[in-house]
Amino acid sequence: MELITNLPVLAAILATFLLAGLVKGVIGLGLPTIAMGLLGMVIAPAEAAALLVLPSLVTNIWQLMDGPKLGPLLRRLAPMQVAVAVGTLLGLWAGLLPGKGGATAGLGAALLAYAAFGLLPLRLPQVPPRAEAWAGPLVGLLTGLVTAATGVFVLPAVPYLQALGLERDRLVQALGISFTVSTLGLAAGLASGGGFGGGALGGSVLALLPALAGMALGGRLRGLVSASTFRRCFFLGLLILGAHLLWQGLH
Template identity: 55%
Template sequence: MSDVSLVTLLWVFVTFFAAGLVKGVTGMGLPTVAMGLLGAVMSPLAAASLLIAPSFVTNVWQLMAGPRLGALAARLWPMLLAIALGTVLGAAWIARGDAETTTGLLGIALALYAGVTLFGRQCRVPPRMERALSPLVGGATGLVTGATGVFVIPAVPYLQALNLPKNDLVQALGLSFTASTVALAFGLGAHGAFRADEALLSALAVLPALGGMWAGQRVRDRISPAAFRRGFLIALLLLGCEMAARPLY
C-alpha cells in the first residue's frame, strides 16, 4: 500500500464507515454506497476490489443471523448459481479497466436501483413463476455485478417481490450479496485484476464497515429508518445520474 495516499486512505475508511452506517440502519446498502462513493473518486475496478472483504464479512454476518439459512439456500439455489456464473462472466468487462465506460454503467445501475426503489410499485411474483424467473434474475444480477460492482439490480426487487417474511428477506438478501461478493472476487482474480495491495486495503476496510454497522444499529431506534432510507436513496439517485452523465462531458 506504499503508493496509497493518506487522502485516499481516509476516503476509503470514511466511505466504509458511512456504508456500514447505512447498512446498520436499513439492513442493506453497504456495497451500493461503497461503490457509489468510491466510484466518484476512483475507477469502478479499484472500488470493486476494495469492496470484497467488507462486503463478504458484513453479508456473512447478515445471512447467519436468521434461522432458515438451509431452507432459503435450497429455495434460492438456481438464482444464486446464476448470480455466480453471470458475475464471473461479467467481471471481464470491469477488469478491462475502461474507467469512463464502467463509471457510466455504474452510475446507471445506481440511479436505476434508487429510482425503482423510490418510485416503483411493489410487485408480487406468483409461486408458479419462481422456478423460471430465479435463474433469469440471477443471471442478470450477475452480469450487472460483474460489469459495475453493484449487487442489487434486479435481485433486490425480485426478492422483495417473493413476499418473504421480514427475517427471511434479510437472510435471503445476505445470501444473494454473499454469492455476488465471492463470485466478484473470483472473477476479478481470474482476470488478474485483484492485486495484493488492494486485498490488504480491502481487509483493513472491514474495521470501519463494522464500526459503521454498530453505529447504525445504535441510532436505528432514535430515527425513522424509512425517512433515513428515503434520503439515502435520493442522494444515491443524484450521484448515479451525475456518474452516468460524466462520460458525456
C-alpha cells in the same frame, strides 16, 4: 496499491466504508452501492471493486447468519444464486470488469434505477411460486452481469427478492445470501484477472474495519431513526450520486 499511501484518498476510503457500513446496519443493504458510487469519484472503479470484497463478504455473512432456518431459504434461492455466480464470472471473463468501457455510466444508470424504484410508490407484483423456477435463474444471471460491469449487486436481485413476499427478517437474510454469492463471484473474477493481488487484499482488510464499525453503529441507530425517513434520504442521495456518475461517464 499506491492509494493506501495517499493520505487524502485513504481518509476518503475509511470515511466511505464507515458510512456504507452505517447504512447497511440500519436498512440491511447499500454497502456496495455507496462504496462503489463514492469511491468511483476518487479512485478507479476496478480498484474500488477490489477494496469492496472483504467488507462486503464479511458484513453479508453476518447478515445471512442473523436469522432463523437458513437451510430452507438457501434451498429455495439456490437456482438464483448459481445463476448469479455464473453471470458474474461470465461477465468478468467477457471483459465487463469495472473500470472498462462505460462502467462509470453503467454504475450511474444502475444507481438511478435503484434510487427511482426506492423513491416511487411502486411495488412489483408478488412472484408466484411456480414462476420461481425460471424467474430466479434469469434474475440471477442478469444480476451477475450487472455485478461484473459495475461492482454493484442490487439490480435486479433486490426488487425480485422483495417480490417473493418474504417477511422482513427473511428478506434481510435473503439479501445477505444473494450479496454474499455476488461478492464471492466478483472476488473470483478479480483474482483470476490479477485484480486482487496483495496490495488490493491489504486495502480490503483495512476497509473492513470501518465497515464493521459502521454496521455495528447502524444496528444501534435502527431503533432510534424512522426507517421510512432514513430510507427516503438514502435513495435521494443515491439519485443525486447516480446522476453525477452517469453524466461523468458520458462526457
